[in-house]
Amino acid sequence: MTTLAKDVLLIEDNGGDIKLIEEAIIDGDLAINLRVIKDGGEALTYMENAIEQMEGSWPSIIIMDLNLPKVSGLQLLRKFKSSEDFRQIPIIILTTSNLNTDIKNCYKLGANAYINKPLDVFVFFEIIQLIDKFWLSKCTLPQLEG
Numbered sequence: 001m002t003t004l005a006k007d008v009l010l011i012e013d014n015g016g017d018i019k020l021i022e023e024a025i026i027d028g029d030l031a032i033n034l035r036v037i038k039d040g041g042e043a044l045t046y047m048e049n050a051i052e053q054m055e056g057s058w059p060s061i062i063i064m065d066l067n068l069p070k071v072s073g074l075q076l077l078r079k080f081k082s083s084e085d086f087r088q089i090p091i092i093i094l095t096t097s098n099l100n101t102d103i104k105n106c107y108k109l110g111a112n113a114y115i116n117k118p119l120d121v122f123v124f125f126e127i128i129q130l131i132d133k134f135w136l137s138k139c140t141l142p143q144l145e146g
Contacts, residue, residue, distance in 0.1 A: 006060040007059045007060055008136070009062045010062075011063070011064040013069055020124050020125070021128055028125070030129065047079065060135075061092060063131070077091060081109055092131060097116075
């Protein structure tokens with residue numbers, strides 16, 4: 001049986017972390033189409049264009065860092081969750097910050113999960129594979145029309 005690949009939007013500026021996520025997808029043989037955006041400004045442009053054009057596929061989930069150039073992850077989270085079109089998309093924060101204020105602010109703004117980036121590569125792989133197993137395989141997500 002063939003599994004349809006899910007579209008995942010990754011907003012991450014660290015090349016090493018992007019590579020680890022890509023390798024985790026390959027290593028786990030995950031059915032994920034990964035779109036990478038490397039800064040907050042580009043992510044806002046992506047969001048505005050997606051809403052304006054209303055075409056193509058919407059991401060099933062968004063995985064996002066907090067520490068981004070141009071527009072911070074918190075600002076992006078606020079923007080995404082205040083958008084009628086993007087509000088329904090689960091957002092997983094994957095970041096190095098373990099500050100309680102960041103954690104509280106993210107959940108207050110509507111983040112669906114907050115995960116600290118591990119230092120261990122194998123744990124990093126496990127986290128990506130667990131995100132796939134839970135969010136993309138077990139959860140029933142809305143079908144957004146685009």
